[in-house]
Amino acid sequence: MPATDVAAKIRGALDDIKAADLDDPRLMEVLSLAENLVDSMKLFFGSLDNSIHSEFLHIGQYIARTRDEIAALRPNDIRESRLPTAGAELEAVVNDTETATETIMTLAEDIMALEPDNLENYKAQVDEKMMGMIEACSFQDITGQRVSKVVSTLTHIEERVARFSSVMGVLDAEEDDSDEKEQWRQENLLNGPQIDGPATGQNAIDALFDGDISDEELGQDAIDNMFD
Amino acid sequence: MAVDMAMPILVVDDYKTMIRIIRNLLKQLGFDNVEEAADGEEAYQKMQDGPGYGLVISDWNMEPMTGYELLKQVRGDEKLKGTPFIMITAESKTENVIAAKRAGVNNYIVKPFNAATLKMKIASVIGDF
Secondary structure (H helix, E strand, O other): HHHHHHHHEEEEEEEHHOOOOOOOOHHHEEEEEEEHHHHHHHHHHHHHHHHHHHHHHHHHHHHHHHHHHHHHOOOOHHHHHHHHHHHHHEEEEEEEHHHHHHHHHHHHHHHOOOOOOOOHHHHHHHHHHHHHEEEHHHHHHHHHHHHHHHHHHHHHHHHHHHHHHHHHOOOOOOOOOOOOHHHHHHHHOOOOOOOOOOOHHHHHHHHHHHOOOOOHHHHHHHHHHHHH | OOOOOOOOOEOOOOOHHHEEEEEEHHHHHHOOOOOEEEEEEHHHHHHHHHHOOOOEEOOOOOOOOHHHHHHHHOOOOOOOOOOEEEEEEEEHHHHHOOOOOOOOOOOEEOOOOOOOHHHHHHHHHHHOO
16 A cells, blocks of 8 residues: 555544544644654655655666667567578688689699690690689679678677667676587687788798797797797 | 608698698699598597508697697607697697697698798608608
């Protein structure tokens, strides 16, 4: 029952007792005190009611805003359309490059295996196979377009996640390392090619193996100096 | 001592195309006896059962056993520890190159590479040919 209703009920009870025309002045004094107490309690509980109400209102608004922001992420569109499409594009890139490499390599092996006994025939065959190599290189145009689509999908997701994270004030949680296979991969597999070419060039690696520096000297500072 | 051009060479890589490239380059250099494995585990098994490889050329990133793990296993194996071992990988972080050197790799080639680099590194490990 709300505080105002409780106060009204107590006040009604007090009025009934007063109306009974009691003679004892001390009892009337107690009733008057009780009346003041009820009025103060009514104010106190009323304010509590208001603060709880506004707190729930705030939580409700937050939930509604979260729902709107999640909707703006378009998670179903990302899961059902964009990510599968991007995955399919990447698979196609792998297949296209594999097919082109296979074609080019086979043609190169064919050329290496040609018998140059008849020069005219040899040249005609080399020309034909070279043309096949040039044609196979057209994969670059198609894979370029496919990769652009994937980049556009990633940018789309990145923008929406960044907006969501910013609006909701999301902080990164601790990384979950419970997946044993993933843990093994992180510990044992390396990052592969760097974006801007090798982190350590072949010449620097050669210096290391040519004995320009000994294993004992292989502190990080010495290594950094050697490779700088 | 002259290099035995007929010696068996084991190429370890999980990409068939890369194996094919290395196989062709080795053929061009005069090495025809090339066998292949798709990861460290298969390679180690072949080395134990095989003809006694004159050279192992291995990638780093492979599952379930990496080239680095294969290297350590080979160097810890009394029968195989003397096998010349070259790492060919796209991984070129300094600390990893050093880790491989400390584990006993004989040379290290960063991808992409060419026939001249491969020839030079093989020669530095097994002698001029």
